[in-house]
Amino acid sequence: NAGVMQNPRHLVRRRGQEARLRCSPMKGHSHVYWYRQLPEEGLKFMVYLQKENIIDESGMPKERFSAEFPKEGPSILRIQQVVRGDSAAYFCASSNRADPANTIYFGEGSWLTVV
């Protein structure tokens, strides 16, 4: 499967625990994006990364959330000390640097439930 791969697809965490969501971009893509989608709401941009660099994190909450895209391995979105309000679908997407349209391709999402 050459698409954007996310795991886990479903994750349940108790309040105060940490959640780690992983994303492997589409083959040949060097840009990774994370979006959050709350129930019945639209996609909200969180962060845009290239390998070893955060390009734009204007949509990331200031506390408890962090993202990385290391030189080797998948991109990780980390949520510390989760709260009920963090329950949402988290979508990773990737794009090809050479694409002038910056067309974004999405993974199937990771559904986080905080209990």
Add this chain to the structure above:
Amino acid sequence: QKEVEQDPGPLSVPEGAIVSLNCTYSNSAFQYFMWYRQYSRKGPELLMYTYSSGNKEDGRFTAQVDKSSKYISLFIRDSQPSDSATYLCAMSGTGGFKTIFGAGTRLFVKA
């Protein structure tokens, strides 16, 4: 004012109807226009991609861009129950411009 405005719906139509989905935008720098379809509990998938103004057709789907009015549309002919989904418009510029998404319109096609 949001950069991209899209009516969230829901929009309910009978099977076989022509569906019109629309977005307006404010930033004249946008040059690339995309439509995504998202089924429940799935990731958005790219449906159509258009550069600048004009029409693009793919099967039952037609994307239309009017840059002078800053208005884009997606038409679905002979709509099917399987078209029931949320449709998101998206747009970007050049030079590393961030892709901006509309809120999505929920479409229900009744058999």
